[in-house]
Amino acid sequence: MSATTWDATRFSKRLRASYSPRLLLSELLLKQWFEPVIPFTIMLGLFGYFAVSIHDYATFPNIQSLMRLYAEFGFVALGMAFSLISGGIDLSVGALFAVCNFATLFFLLVLGWPIAGVIAATVAVGAVLGGINGVLIGYLKARPFLTTLVTLIILRASVNLLNERYATVFATNTSDSTVWDFLGEGFVLGIPVNAAALFVTLLIGHVFLSRSRYGWHLTAIGASRKAARHAGIPVERMLFATYVLSGVLCAIGGIFYAARQSSTDSTTGVGWEFQALTAVVLGGVSLAGGKGTVWRAMIGGIIVFLLTNGLVRLGIAGYFTSAVIGIILLAAVCADVKWSKNRGKAVQKIYVNPARLPLSPAPSLRRESGTPFAQNDRLLAAEAIGLDQVEGPEDVLIDRQDRVYGSTRDGNIIRFSGPDLTRREVFAHIGGRPLGMQWDREENLIVAVAGMGVYGIRPDGQVFKVTDETNRTWYKLNDDSRLRMADDLDIGPDGRIWFSDCTTRYEMTTNSLDIIEGRPNGRLVVYDPATRKTTTVINHFHFPNGICVAHDGMSVLIGSTSLCQVFRYWIEGPNKGRLDLLIEHLPGFVDNINRASDGTYWLALVGIRTPAFDLAMRKPDFRLRMVKQVPIDEWLAPGLNHGCVLKFDETGRILESFWDPTGVNHSTLTSMREHRGYLYLGGLENNRIGRIRLPDADPDWTGYDAYWGNKRRDRH
Structure with a gap:
C-alpha cells in the first residue's frame, strides 16, 4: 500500500486522546505539591472573607501587623512540625515558649546582660529543655505523647511560679537598647523583623528537610523507625537533635515575643501546643510521621491564626473560637488518617483511564484467503x-x-x-x-x-x-x-x-x-x-x-x-x-x-x-x-x-x-x-x-x- 501522510489533524486527535479529567486528577493526586492545595485555598478564602467583613483588614499596615503577630506562633508551629515528621509529637511547645519568654526578660531586666548574651542564653535554655525531651524519647525510648504532656505540666507550673515572683520586677524595669527595640518593633524591607526572621528560618528549614541528609534521615525515621535503624540511621541521635531543634525554635519565638510585649503572665503560650498541632496537621503534616514540609506547616499555621484573629475582631467570644479550633483539629486528624490510609486506593481506582481506540480492519488470516x-x-x-x-x-x-x-x-x-x-x-x-x-x-x-x-x-x-x-x-504535570x-x-x-x-x-x-x-x-x-x-x-x-x-x-x-x-x-x-x-x-x-x-x-x-x-x-x-x-x-x-x-x-x-x-x-x-x-x-x-x-x-x-x-x- 502507499504511504499515507499522518497529518496535523490526526496528530491533534492523538494529543486530545492524551488528556481527560480523570487522567488529570490522577496525575494531580500523585503530586506531593498538590496535597496542600486545599489548605492553601482555604487560607486565601479566609483572608478574603475577613477582608470583606472587617474594615481596613486588607490594608498594608494591617497586613504588617498580622505578620508581626503571627511570626512568634509560626516558630512554635515549626517546632511542632519537625517533631511530627520524626514520628513523634511535642505537646510542650506552648509551655516551652512561655519559659523562654520569661528567660529572655529575666536575663535582660534582672541580670542586666547584653542583648547578644540574652539571645544566646535563651536559645541555650530552649535547647536544654528540648534536649530533655530528646533524651527521654530518643535514648530512653519514652512515649512522645506522654513524655511531652508531662513536660508541658511541669514547665507550665514552673513558669507560673516564676511569673508570680518576678512580674513586678519586669513591670518596673525597662531596656534602653535600640537593638532590643528593633527586635520588638523593627522592619526589614517593610517586613516586621520577626516575620523576616521566620521566613529565613523557613528557607533554611526547607533546605535541611528536603536537600540534606538530616532531612532524609528524619523523614525515614518518621516513616518507619525500625527500617531506619536497619538502614544504619542513628535514630536516637536524630530524635534527640529534633527535640533540641524544637526547643530552639520555641526559644526564638519567645525572644521576639519578649521584645514585642516586654511582659509575661500565666496566659503566655497557653493552648499554643494544640493550636500548633491543629495548624501543622491541617497544613498536611501527617500525624503518622514521615511526611510533611515546613511550608505546609506554615499554611496551616496561617489558617489557624487568621481564623482566631478574625473571629476575635468580629467580636466572637473566645470560648467559641476555641471550640472552632477544636472542631478543626478533630476534622483535620480524621482527614489525615483517612487520606493516609486510602490515598493509594483512590489513585489506583482512577489512574487507569481507558480511551476509545477504534482499530483499522484486520485482514483475513484464513489459509484459503490467498493473501x-x-x-x-x-x-x-x-x-x-x-x-x-x-x-x-x-x-x-x-x-x-x-x-x-x-x-x-x-x-x-x-x-x-x-x-x-x-x-x-x-x-x-x-x-x-x-x-x-x-x-x-x-x-x-x-x-x-x-x-x-x-x-x-x-x-x-x-x-x-x-x-x-x-x-x-514542559506542559505535562508528571516529570x-x-x-x-x-x-x-x-x-x-x-x-x-x-x-x-x-x-x-x-x-x-x-x-x-x-x-x-x-x-x-x-x-x-x-x-x-x-x-x-x-x-x-x-x-x-x-x-x-x-x-x-x-x-x-x-x-x-x-x-x-x-x-x-x-x-x-x-x-x-x-x-x-x-x-x-x-x-x-x-x-x-x-x-x-x-x-x-x-x-x-x-x-x-x-x-x-x-x-x-x-x-x-x-x-x-x-x-x-x-x-x-x-x-x-x-x-x-x-x-x-x-x-x-x-x-x-x-x-x-x-x-x-x-x-x-x-x-x-x-x-x-x-x-x-x-x-x-x-x-x-x-x-x-x-x-x-x-x-x-x-x-x-x-x-x-x-x-x-x-x-x-x-x-x-x-x-x-
Whole structure:
C-alpha cells in the first residue's frame, strides 16, 4: 500500500486522546505539591472573607501587623512540625515558649546582660529543655505523647511560679537598647523583623528537610523507625537533635515575643501546643510521621491564626473560637488518617483511564484467503537454540563471529557460540529487563533496558550507561524526563541512537495496562553521541515498539503495538520531520522491526487480534470495568499463542508471512534477525531461540555489515 501522510489533524486527535479529567486528577493526586492545595485555598478564602467583613483588614499596615503577630506562633508551629515528621509529637511547645519568654526578660531586666548574651542564653535554655525531651524519647525510648504532656505540666507550673515572683520586677524595669527595640518593633524591607526572621528560618528549614541528609534521615525515621535503624540511621541521635531543634525554635519565638510585649503572665503560650498541632496537621503534616514540609506547616499555621484573629475582631467570644479550633483539629486528624490510609486506593481506582481506540480492519488470516497473511506452518520446523537455557529472549542479535545473543528477563545478555551454538555463557549482566539490541560502529552492544534506559556493553563485557533520561515535556504535570520503559532501538549512519519509550505512565510489570488504556503515552527518542544529548522527537505515540532505521538511512520505521500499524518518520531529506502511516491494516500487535537482506524488512507480531478485542477497544467503559473487577489472568487479551513474522517492502506492502499457529515452539514472537541465510527468532515468553533456513536469502548477508560495512571502520 502507499504511504499515507499522518497529518496535523490526526496528530491533534492523538494529543486530545492524551488528556481527560480523570487522567488529570490522577496525575494531580500523585503530586506531593498538590496535597496542600486545599489548605492553601482555604487560607486565601479566609483572608478574603475577613477582608470583606472587617474594615481596613486588607490594608498594608494591617497586613504588617498580622505578620508581626503571627511570626512568634509560626516558630512554635515549626517546632511542632519537625517533631511530627520524626514520628513523634511535642505537646510542650506552648509551655516551652512561655519559659523562654520569661528567660529572655529575666536575663535582660534582672541580670542586666547584653542583648547578644540574652539571645544566646535563651536559645541555650530552649535547647536544654528540648534536649530533655530528646533524651527521654530518643535514648530512653519514652512515649512522645506522654513524655511531652508531662513536660508541658511541669514547665507550665514552673513558669507560673516564676511569673508570680518576678512580674513586678519586669513591670518596673525597662531596656534602653535600640537593638532590643528593633527586635520588638523593627522592619526589614517593610517586613516586621520577626516575620523576616521566620521566613529565613523557613528557607533554611526547607533546605535541611528536603536537600540534606538530616532531612532524609528524619523523614525515614518518621516513616518507619525500625527500617531506619536497619538502614544504619542513628535514630536516637536524630530524635534527640529534633527535640533540641524544637526547643530552639520555641526559644526564638519567645525572644521576639519578649521584645514585642516586654511582659509575661500565666496566659503566655497557653493552648499554643494544640493550636500548633491543629495548624501543622491541617497544613498536611501527617500525624503518622514521615511526611510533611515546613511550608505546609506554615499554611496551616496561617489558617489557624487568621481564623482566631478574625473571629476575635468580629467580636466572637473566645470560648467559641476555641471550640472552632477544636472542631478543626478533630476534622483535620480524621482527614489525615483517612487520606493516609486510602490515598493509594483512590489513585489506583482512577489512574487507569481507558480511551476509545477504534482499530483499522484486520485482514483475513484464513489459509484459503490467498493473501500474504494466510496462516501456514513455516515456523513449526524451526531449530531450537538454547532450549530451556534462556528465559524470554525478547530480542536476538548475531555478531560478526556468528555468535547469537538473547536479552532475557533475568537481566542478562546470554550468548551462544560454537559450531552448533551449544556453548552458553552470560555475556553481561545489566539488570532491569533488557529488550531491543543493536551493534554500533565499534561493535558495542547497545541495549534498551526497561526501567533503566539505554545501556551499552563493550566487546569485553563491560557495561556502561548511554542515557537514562530525556528532555522534560514542559506542559505535562508528571516529570517525564526519566526513561520509564525503553523497549527497542536502532542506530543511524551518523551514530545517533533512535529508540522508543513505549509508556510514560506504567512500568514493565504493568505495561499491558497501557495497551488496555489505549492512550498515546509513548514517544520516540534520539540520543546523539556527538553532543551526548537525549531529545524526545515524537510525543503522544500509541505504544511505540519496533524501531528500525531504513536501509537508506533517510527514515526510521516505528511500530505501534496498540494501533497495529507501522509508521515512517523521516530523519533526512526533503520530508525531514514528517510522520507517515506506512502499514495501516495488520492482523496483530506489532513488535520489533529489522532489516532483511533483499532491501525489505521483517516484522514480528507479538499477538493476534480477535473480534472481541477489537470491539473492546471501542468500549472504554467496558475495559475500565474489566480492569477493576476481573483478575488480570482473565482479562480479554489478544491471541498470544500464534507466533507470526511478516515481511514487507519500502512501500509497506506485505510480501509473505511465517506462522506457528500452534504456539508450541514460538508463541509471543517479539523479534527476528536475518543472518547468513537464516532467520533467528526471539519471544517474550519463549524458552529458546529459534532458527529457520531462508532458501532465497543472501547467505553472506549480515546485519552488522549492512549497517557498518564488511570491515570495521574507524569512527572518522
